[in-house]
Amino acid sequence: MLANVLWGSVLIAPKTVFEVLFLQHDIPIGESLIIWDYRIPQLIVAIFAGAGLAVAGLLLQTLFRNPLADPSILGISSGASFGVALLLFVSGTLAGTALSTLGWIGTLGTSLAALAGAIVVLIFLMAVSSKVSHIVSLLIVGIMIAYLAGALTGLLRFYSRKEDIQAFVIWGMGTFSGVSRDQLPYFVLVISIGLMASIFLAKPLNMLLLGKQYAENLGLNTSYITRLIILLAGFLTAIITAYAGPIAFIGLAVPHIARNLFKTSDHLILIPASIATGIILALFCNLIARLPGIEGSLPINAVTSLIGAPFVIAVILRQHRSNTLTP
Amino acid sequence: MTEMLKLNKLQIGYAPQGKQKEPVSLSFPIEVIVNKGEMVALTGPNGAGKSTLFRTIAGFQNALEGSIIIDGKQLNTLSLRQMSKLLSVVFTDRISDAYLSVFDVVATGRYPYINQWMKMSKTDKQIVHQSMEMTGIARFATRLFRSLSDGEQQKVLIAKALAQQTPLIILDEPAAFLDYPSKLSLLKLLKKLCNETQKTILLSSHDLEMIVRHVDKLWLMAPNLPLIAGMPSQLIENKSIEKYFGVAYSL
Numbered sequence: 001m002l003a004n005v006l007w008g009s010v011l012i013a014p015k016t017v018f019e020v021l022f023l024q025h026d027i028p029i030g031e032s033l034i035i036w037d038y039r040i041p042q043l044i045v046a047i048f049a050g051a052g053l054a055v056a057g058l059l060l061q062t063l064f065r066n067p068l069a070d071p072s073i074l075g076i077s078s079g080a081s082f083g084v085a086l087l088l089f090v091s092g093t094l095a096g097t098a099l100s101t102l103g104w105i106g107t108l109g110t111s112l113a114a115l116a117g118a119i120v121v122l123i124f125l126m127a128v129s130s131k132v133s134h135i136v137s138l139l140i141v142g143i144m145i146a147y148l149a150g151a152l153t154g155l156l157r158f159y160s161r162k163e164d165i166q167a168f169v170i171w172g173m174g175t176f177s178g179v180s181r182d183q184l185p186y187f188v189l190v191i192s193i194g195l196m197a198s199i200f201l202a203k204p205l206n207m208l209l210l211g212k213q214y215a216e217n218l219g220l221n222t223s224y225i226t227r228l229i230i231l232l233a234g235f236l237t238a239i240i241t242a243y244a245g246p247i248a249f250i251g252l253a254v255p256h257i258a259r260n261l262f263k264t265s266d267h268l269i270l271i272p273a274s275i276a277t278g279i280i281l282a283l284f285c286n287l288i289a290r291l292p293g294i295e296g297s298l299p300i301n302a303v304t305s306l307i308g309a310p311f312v313i314a315v316i317l318r319q320h321r322s323n324t325l326t327p
Numbered sequence: 328m329t330e331m332l333k334l335n336k337l338q339i340g341y342a343p344q345g346k347q348k349e350p351v352s353l354s355f356p357i358e359v360i361v362n363k364g365e366m367v368a369l370t371g372p373n374g375a376g377k378s379t380l381f382r383t384i385a386g387f388q389n390a391l392e393g394s395i396i397i398d399g400k401q402l403n404t405l406s407l408r409q410m411s412k413l414l415s416v417v418f419t420d421r422i423s424d425a426y427l428s429v430f431d432v433v434a435t436g437r438y439p440y441i442n443q444w445m446k447m448s449k450t451d452k453q454i455v456h457q458s459m460e461m462t463g464i465a466r467f468a469t470r471l472f473r474s475l476s477d478g479e480q481q482k483v484l485i486a487k488a489l490a491q492q493t494p495l496i497i498l499d500e501p502a503a504f505l506d507y508p509s510k511l512s513l514l515k516l517l518k519k520l521c522n523e524t525q526k527t528i529l530l531s532s533h534d535l536e537m538i539v540r541h542v543d544k545l546w547l548m549a550p551n552l553p554l555i556a557g558m559p560s561q562l563i564e565n566k567s568i569e570k571y572f573g574v575a576y577s578l
Contacts, residue, residue, distance in 0.1 A: 065423075203443055209427060210435060211420035213387060218491070219411035219439045265426040268445060 038177065041184050042286065046176040048191040049240045050250055050282025054274040055198045056233040056240075057251030058258070062205045062267070063229045064139050070252035071237035074125055074230065075145030076118045077246040080238065082149040083117020084110050084171055085156040092164035107178060110171060111242045118238030121145055125234065129227050135212065138226075173299030174245035176286050187243060194236045195275060201229065202267040209265055248301050250285075253308035254278045260315045281308065328362040331495055331527040332384070336393035339376060339383045350391050353379050355553035357393070359546065361529060363494065366521045367556075368538040369531040371548035371571055377531045380548070381499045384529070385416050398494055411439040415488035417481070417498040423473055429483050430468045433458055436490025458489035461524075462516060478509030485516065489524075496520075498530040502537070510534060514541040535576070539563065547571040 016031050053071055060069040071077060087109055128141050157165055179187050204225045207215040212222050240247065258273040259265070285307055289298040340352040353376035361367050369377050382388045384395055386402060395402040397413050405413070415436070422432065436458065437451045447455070459465040462482045467475060472483060481501055488496045498517070502510040518541050520526045532538050539545065539559035546556045549571040555562070562568050568576045 200443065203438065203445055206445070207435065207438060209424045210422055210432070213385075213416065213418050213420050214422075214435070216387060216407065217385060217411060217414070217416045218435060219406075219408040221407055259426060263426055265424050265431065266445075 037181060041179060041181055042177045043283070044184060044188060045179045045244060046282040046286040047279050048188055049176060049244045049247060050254075050278035050280075051195055051275040052191045052236040052240050052278075053247060053251040054254035054258070054278025054281075055195055055271060056236040057253075058255040058267075058270060058274045059198065059201070059205070059229050059233040060251075061255050062208055063226060063233075064135060065208075065211070066139070067256065068252070069139070070249075071233065071241075072146065072246065072248070072251070073139070074142035074234060074237075075121050075149055076125075076234050076237045077241045078146040078149035078153070079117040079119075079121030080114035080241040081117070081172065081246060082153045082156075083113040083115070083120075085153040085160070085168055086117070087113035088164040088168050089156045089160045092161045093159060106167075107180070108183075111178065114171075114245075115238055115242035117149070118234070118241055121149065122231070122234040122238060125230055126227060129230055130223070133223070135226065138230075171245050172301070174247040174301040174304075175297075176244055176282070176300060177297075178245065179243045183243075187239070190239055191236065194232060194239075197232055198271055199268075201225070201232070202271060205229075205267040206265070245301070247304060249304040249308040250278055250281055253304075253312045254281060256312050256315055257281075260318070328364075330360050330396075331363045331365070331398060332361040332529070333396040334359045334384075334393070335396060337383070337390055337395060338392035339379050340391050342389065342391065352391055354548070357554045359554060359556050361527055361544075363527055364521055364525045365543045366518060366528045366541070367530070367544045367546060368542040369529065369546040369548060370533065370535060370538065372550070372573070375548040375550055377548055378499060380554075381416075381418075381497055381529075381531060385414060385418075385497055386410055408439060411491065411493075413493050414495045414497060415491040415493040417484045417488055417496070417501055419499055419503065422480075425471075425473070427472045428468070429459070429464060429470050429472055429475070430455065432472050432483050433464075433486045433490050436487040436492075439491065454492065455490050458486040461489060461520070462486040476509075477504045478506070478513065481505065481509075481513060482516065485513075485520075489520070489526075494525075495527045495529070498528070500531055500533070502532055502534055510537055514538070517541075535568070535572075 056071040057069070060071065060073060061067055063069070064073075091109075124145065125138070125142060129138050132138055132141070157168065160168070204215070204220055207218050207220045208222070208225070210218075216222050237251075254274050254277045255270070258270055258277045261277070262269055262273050264270065281304070285300060285303045288307065289300055289303045334357045337357040338352050339354055339357070340350055342350050357380070369380065371377060379388070383390050384402075386407075400409075400413070402410070433455050434447065437447055437455060438445070441447055441451060456465065459468060462485050464479060464482050464486055467479065467483070472480065475483065485496075485498075485501075502513055505513060514537055517528050517530065521528055521543075542559065544556055545559045545562050546554055547562060547567055548554050552571060555567060557567070563576065
């Protein structure tokens with residue numbers, strides 16, 4: 001965590017960082033600005049985005065009983081992408097103003113558009129989940145929504161102006177620095193509520209590990225819980241994607257890492273474990289993305305996949321070996 | 328004898344859906360009673376509606392007509408929570424989770440009795456251990472569930488049902504994937520549970536040869552025939568088995 005404040009593409013001496021953090025006077029204004037307005041908010045966003053995506057991934061993997069489920073599988077991030085693409089298209093090609101020239105209004109607009117797109121998909125999913133009884137049907141609908149939103153996004157991009165496409169590509173790369181200081185408290189509050197709510201789902205999630213029929217026989221209202229899980233996972237994904245872009249991999253990888261580190265299926269342990277692992281992975285990726293010496297910062301999406309993919313492969317191989325060895 | 332399960336003019340099947348206006352009924356009205364401590368096997372050719380009947384009794388799908396009475400209580404007036412303390416199931420769903428131990432699976436039987444945070448009392452843990460002892464799987468307690476053979480997994484799920492402490496246990500084709508010795512030991516275990524703990528057990532099976540030797544009563548089901556119940560020897564003697572399976576049968 002400390003390293004996240006110390007390191008950045010602008011080199012600041014550790015001594016100066018401590019002065020800025022702990023002393024109130026005699027501080028160089030430029031460095032203070034970088035640390036308080038840039039690095040600290042980025043650190044906080046990374047913490048909460050990492051934790052939120054990890055929990056969303058865990059909830060969906062258990063619900064669908066599928067280790068490949070992740071927050072993008074329900075089409076929520078695709079919905080967010082479509083929202084952003086639509087906004088860029090409308091403002092750029094139709095209204096003639098490139099959103100990227102509008103500064104903070106542009107950033108806020110992007111977030112709101114992404115949120116709107118994600119919420120539309122979420123509402124649609126909730127409606128579908130009350131209609132279909134089979135969980136796999138729901139999964140297929142989610143994947144189809146993702147394709148649909150992806151195709152529409154592609155069409156919009158085809159007709160969009162070059163600057164807007166570039167803005168879209170940059171948004172799609174993911175960033176932890178998309179939340180301004182005044183929006184930060186809301187972001188933190190909303191994600192915290194989601195994370196706390198997830199703990200109350202630990203028992204139903206444990207029951208769902210046995211499958212729908214056993215869960216129901218143990219007294220669980222599975223259709224109600226299914227909707228609750230989708231709502232919660234979708235809500236976390238929607239908020240995080242709106243501010244940080246569609247961040248890949250954390251939601252998929254972290255639950256696997258947590259399960260394998262703690263060797264348990266108990267969600268009372270897995271939820272906090274995923275939160276902790278998600279935070280560590282997000283901070284580590286944030287650090288790698290902004291190593292001194294790299295111009296600007298690397299796209300978070302590339303970094304999460306670069307680090308996450310080999311990690312998951314290693315974890316799976318280790319799990320496989322321990323399986324074959326135990327009698 | 329006390330009645331544990333009573334099916335009263337029960338009709339099973341599927342409610343109207345989409346274009347189809349009429350419900351699809353899979354059976355004649357079923358009229359049957361199971362007494363406490365009895366072991367009953369449901370059998371019949373494929374497509375007779377055995378699984379549908381079990382799913383209906385377990386509350387996973389609604390009855391078209393008639394009522395199901397478990398331990399004197401109408402099923403459709405019970406909450407899921409109340410149901411979970413009356414009836415436990417061993418169904419054919421596969422459990423493939425990576426880190427569930429045998430103890431974990433059996434312990435889920437206590438979930439209807441413990442709170443949100445899943446802290447088990449000493450008594451709860453004792454019940455889990457007793458259930459594992461009774462089914463002969465206590466030595467596997469710390470093993471991973473998915474590392475066990477099909478027969479052992481089936482016993483773990485029966486232990487789960489025991490830990491749930493329900494008077495009625497329903498098993499849908501519990502012997503389907505088992506080899507001969509495992510089938511035999513499973514049926515003997517179920518019989519023992521009926522005798523020693525006064526559990527009422529209802530199972531479905533295609534292994535006619537085996538079940539006629541172990542169960543108290545047989546239920547026969549076939550397409551276009553009403554469900555009939557009786558002692559296995561009776562049903563063999565009066566040629567009912569021949570009629571329901573369409574092939575000659577003798578012991």
